[in-house]
Amino acid sequence: MTDIFINYGTNLQKMTYELMEAANIAGRLNTTMKIGIKPNLVVSRPADGGATTHPEIVEGIIRYLQAYGINNITILEGSWVGDSTQLAFKNCGYTALAEKYGVKLHDTKKDKAVQVKSKGTSLNVCESALNMDYLINVPVLKGHCQTGMTCCMKNLKGCIPDSEKRRFHTMGLDKPIALLNTVLRPDLHIVDSVCGDLSFEEGGNPIVANRIMLGFDPLLLDSFGAQLMGFKPDEIEYIRIGKAYGIGKYADADTKELELGTENRPKTGVSHSNTVKKLSKFIEADSACSACYAALVYALDRAGGIRGESIKIGQGYRGKKCAGIGVGNCTKGCQTYVMGCPPKASDIVDFIKNNQNNILKD
Ligand code: SF4
Known part of the structure; x- marks a missing residue:
C-alpha cells in the first residue's frame, strides 16, 4: 500500500x-x-x-x-x-x-x-x-x-x-x-x-x-x-x-x-530571496529540477555554507564526467555525488558532515 x-x-x-x-x-x-x-x-x-x-x-x-x-x-x-x-x-x-x-x-x-x-x-x-x-x-x-x-x-x-x-x-x-x-x-x-x-x-x-x-x-x-x-x-x-x-x-x-x-518536474527558476541568492553561490546548476535544487538549498542553509568548489546539480550533467561533488543521480559522473532523484536534504547534510574536512567552511 x-x-x-x-x-x-x-x-x-x-x-x-x-x-x-x-x-x-x-x-x-x-x-x-x-x-x-x-x-x-x-x-x-x-x-x-x-x-x-x-x-x-x-x-x-x-x-x-x-x-x-x-x-x-x-x-x-x-x-x-x-x-x-x-x-x-x-x-x-x-x-x-x-x-x-x-x-x-x-x-x-x-x-x-x-x-x-x-x-x-x-x-x-x-x-x-x-x-x-x-x-x-x-x-x-x-x-x-x-x-x-x-x-x-x-x-x-x-x-x-x-x-x-x-x-x-x-x-x-x-x-x-x-x-x-x-x-x-x-x-x-x-x-x-x-x-x-x-x-x-x-x-x-x-x-x-x-x-x-x-x-x-x-x-x-x-x-x-x-x-x-x-x-x-x-x-x-x-x-x-x-x-x-x-x-x-x-x-x-x-x-x-x-x-x-x-x-514534468519543473526546472528551478530565479529566486528573489536574498538568503537563497547567497546560498546559490555555492551551487553550479545546469537544468536542475526545482525539488532537487530546493533540497540542496535547505542542506546548505543547515550546514551554513561550504568552502572550496561549488556543488554541481541538474540534468545538464547527465552522462558527463566531471570533477568535484554532485547532488542527485544526474551527477553520477562527478568524482563523488549524493544519490537520489531528487535526494533528501538530510542525505545531503549527512554527506557534507561526513566530508566536512574538505567541504565545510572553517
Ligand atoms: S537528479 Fe532527478 S530531480 Fe535532480 S536534477 Fe536530476 S532528474 Fe531532476
Missing part, C-alpha cells in the same frame, strides 16, 4: 486532482458527508511568499469533491493571534474561491471551544473541526523559528481558540502540538510543498520545490517533510513526542512512495 503520493509540476489544481484520484479518495466518502478543509492561513499573505497554502490546491480538492457529488464543504481556519482570519481569507484568495464554488468559509476564532483530555492534559479544541465527518488538512511544508519546521501536525493549531494558542506557547509548543494530534485526527493530509519558507512561518524566503504530497499519517508525512528540509525526524521535538504517543510511524527505507509527474 502506498504511504505517500507525490506530484510535481506547476498546475497545482490539476496536480491535486490527480493525487486524489490516484489515492481513490472518493472511495472513502459519500455525498451526505460534511467535509472540512483546513489550509494554513497563519498570516494574510499570498502563498507565493512561502507562508500560506496555495488556493489552487484547495480549488483542486473542491473540484474533485464536487465531481463526485460532494457539496457540503467548509474551509475552516483561524489565523495566528493578532491576525484577522477574514483578512487572510480575502488576501489569500479564499473569499473569491468560496464564492466561485459555493463553499462555506468558517473562522475558527468564532468557534465554541470543546474541552478534551489527552494523557492527563485538558485541551480546548474548536467545535467545528471536531464536528466534521471528514477533515482534510492542507498544510504548508516550511521552516519555523521555534520548532524548526511545520507541516501536518502543527497546522492543527488553527483549530484551537486564540487563548489556547497562547497557552500552547507557555507549555513549550512541542508537547501540546503532539497532544492535539492525539485528539484531532484529520482523515487526509495534502501537503503544499510548492514554495514553503526556508526557516520562518511568516514567509519571506520561499524555496521553490513545485511539489504536492498526499497521505493519511501526519507523523509519516511530517518525518518525511523533515528529511526533505535537512532534519532527522528526531531533531524535531514535536515529531519525536508524537511518535512516542503513537500518532504514526516515521518515514524510512520501507516507506512506499508513488511519484506522479516526474517527467
Whole structure:
C-alpha cells in the first residue's frame, strides 16, 4: 500500500486532482458527508511568499469533491493571534474561491471551544473541526523559528481558540502540538510543498520545490517533510513526542512512495530571496529540477555554507564526467555525488558532515 503520493509540476489544481484520484479518495466518502478543509492561513499573505497554502490546491480538492457529488464543504481556519482570519481569507484568495464554488468559509476564532483530555492534559479544541465527518488538512511544508519546521501536525493549531494558542506557547509548543494530534485526527493530509519558507512561518524566503504530497499519517508525512528540509525526524521535538504517543510511524527505507509527474518536474527558476541568492553561490546548476535544487538549498542553509568548489546539480550533467561533488543521480559522473532523484536534504547534510574536512567552511 502506498504511504505517500507525490506530484510535481506547476498546475497545482490539476496536480491535486490527480493525487486524489490516484489515492481513490472518493472511495472513502459519500455525498451526505460534511467535509472540512483546513489550509494554513497563519498570516494574510499570498502563498507565493512561502507562508500560506496555495488556493489552487484547495480549488483542486473542491473540484474533485464536487465531481463526485460532494457539496457540503467548509474551509475552516483561524489565523495566528493578532491576525484577522477574514483578512487572510480575502488576501489569500479564499473569499473569491468560496464564492466561485459555493463553499462555506468558517473562522475558527468564532468557534465554541470543546474541552478534551489527552494523557492527563485538558485541551480546548474548536467545535467545528471536531464536528466534521471528514477533515482534510492542507498544510504548508516550511521552516519555523521555534520548532524548526511545520507541516501536518502543527497546522492543527488553527483549530484551537486564540487563548489556547497562547497557552500552547507557555507549555513549550512541542508537547501540546503532539497532544492535539492525539485528539484531532484529520482523515487526509495534502501537503503544499510548492514554495514553503526556508526557516520562518511568516514567509519571506520561499524555496521553490513545485511539489504536492498526499497521505493519511501526519507523523509519516511530517518525518518525511523533515528529511526533505535537512532534519532527522528526531531533531524535531514535536515529531519525536508524537511518535512516542503513537500518532504514526516515521518515514524510512520501507516507506512506499508513488511519484506522479516526474517527467514534468519543473526546472528551478530565479529566486528573489536574498538568503537563497547567497546560498546559490555555492551551487553550479545546469537544468536542475526545482525539488532537487530546493533540497540542496535547505542542506546548505543547515550546514551554513561550504568552502572550496561549488556543488554541481541538474540534468545538464547527465552522462558527463566531471570533477568535484554532485547532488542527485544526474551527477553520477562527478568524482563523488549524493544519490537520489531528487535526494533528501538530510542525505545531503549527512554527506557534507561526513566530508566536512574538505567541504565545510572553517
Ligand atoms: S537528479 Fe536530476 S532528474 Fe532527478 S530531480 Fe535532480 S536534477 Fe531532476
